[in-house]
Amino acid sequence: MKKFFKKISKKILEKNLLSLLLSLISLSLVFIFVFAYITGPDKWLIISKVPSFIRVNTRESLESIRNLSYLKYINVEHGLPEYNIKIDKDKLESLRNEIPKQSEQLTDEYKNYEDAEFVDGDREYKIKIRKRGVSKNHWLWDKKSWRIQFDDNLFLGIKNLNFIVPFDRSYLVEQFNHYRAKRLGLTVPRSFFSVVRINGKDPAVYWTVEHYEKEMLEVAQLSSDANFYGESDEYTNNTSYGNLFDSLDNFKKYNNDLRFAEGNFAEVELLRYLVNDADEKEFKENIFSIVDKDSFYSWSIHNALAFGQHQDWGHNIRYYFDSSLGKFKFIPIDVVMFSIDDDSSDPMFFEEHSNILINKILAIPEFMSERNYRLWQYVGNENNLKDELEYYDQLYYDTKIAFYQDDIRRGANKDFDKEVAVYRDKIVGNVETMRDLFNDINFSGSVREGDNNFVFNIKTRSLSPLFVEKIKILSNDEETEKQINLEILPDIELIQLPSPKEIYPVINDYYKAFKLNFSQLNIKIDNIDFGYEEDFDVKILIRNKYTDQLFEFNIN
Helix, strand or coil: CHHHHHHHHHHHHCCCHHHHHHHHHHHHHHHHHHHHHHHCCCHHHHHCCCCHHHHHHHHHHHHHHHCHHHHHHCCCCCCCCEEEEECCHHHHHHHHHCCCCCCCCCCHHHCCCEEEEEEECCEEEEEEEEECCCCHHHCCCCCCCEEEEECCCCECCECEEEEECHHHHCCCHHHHHHHHHHHCCCCCCCEEEEEEEECCEEEEEEEEEECCCHHHHHHCCCCCCCCEEEECHHHHHCCCCCCHHHCHHHEEEEECCCCCCCCCCHHHHHHHHHHHCCCHHHHHHHHHHHECHHHHHHHHHHHHHCCCCCCCCCCCCEEEEECCCCEEEECCCCCCCCCHHHHCCCCCEEEEECCHHHHHHHCCHHHHHHHHHHHHHHHCCHHHHHHHHHHHHHHHHHHHHHHHCCCCCCCCHHHHHHHHHHHHHHHHHHHHHHHHHHHCCCCEEEEEECCCEEEEEEEECCCCCEEEEEEEEEECCEEEEEEEEEEECCEEEEEECCCCCCCCCCCCCCCEEEEEECEEEEEEEECCCCCCCCCCEEEEEEEECCCCCEEEEEEC
């Protein structure tokens, strides 16, 4: 115990005296902020007037206070792989300081590599290192995302390795998305969490993932004699970029099939034609001759369960062309996760995004029906969610100590714990919401008695196809039973949503949602005459085709 407090005391004493003084000044300013927030204009206008060094010290002081309850984790082994990057001090300063303005993107001029060494235990590797990530989340603050490139002496068979600040991937979410993708039969790069020191200092936890390239394909047991596509750097760096399929110039190859020229994009050109120019009939007849159906449906299910909107009209696209099949397969990337219940634009929307290929395929009822059946197979199996939560909880348990010990990451430890819990709820909520859309049928009905007949109006809302199996009419102790067997199919409508024009003014009509409407069925039964004018009761029996559950409803 004495050692423990001695280390804590040492850590506190090592703080710069000026920093401590500034912290006291900063804390006194809290009262001014509170008063200004209550009585004055927008708080950020006031805060922006405070010198940067005071704002930084205020934030760090408040975070230190919030982290006091986590002191017990300071000397606990974190259990993650730990690496050290050794780099010349001047080169490190250059990497850290040569960054764009926070309103800009990380373009090629800021992606210069510096020589360094990568140390894994007693093994050392010659590497080149640079910053990575388009947006400021990756490079504006002290903790930056890195890409390192190994020479011919590969690390675990990896040529290029990314160390990504977990904050940008909602901490554990993208690793969970990789886990789920593999359960659905999709290929993803190898990924894990690790702790990285630079010149032996500032241990920081990173989401570590291999880059999209030849070596990644080979490790995944995919042929590297294949074209592997994504969006081009020039396209991504254009802040007003539009439809990825507008031009071949918007694509680049992460790997080239050496049997063909580097500039051969023939399969992409065919896909572009089907997406942009083919009518519905031609598209329907030919799309799965160039797109692998199983891969697409799994990719679509994966995206739907995350309520994904980040693999969109223009970025986060990875298409692997399997030359043995002559078809594209899909590799999910940076999927993110939203809540169907909380983030949808309308309570009746069960899916919304701006991915043109997904929208065009699922707008065809037969394809939507097939996708939804496969989606039900996944969410209908309760063991899938059980296994997913076990994985997520274990991932949190395995990584939390490293996160608590990371002094250079943004946010307090309680923020990390809270964020992990929030996304756990989203995992559960999205699966349960989808499951309910298949399980529930939301029945309403009415009946009208005519001359020698009955007319029934039935409304349902379900992603499952339903069968009206039987109608029973009871009056004065008599019963008439009619076998019906009429199918009610889900009524799914494609809705045009307003594009976020203030961000991307050129995306126009790409942002759409799939809306589950109420399906309506009218049934007329003739030649029924009880000969009585008294009240009668009606029972309608409806079976859910996917769950095989039989529902019985009374209509008076």
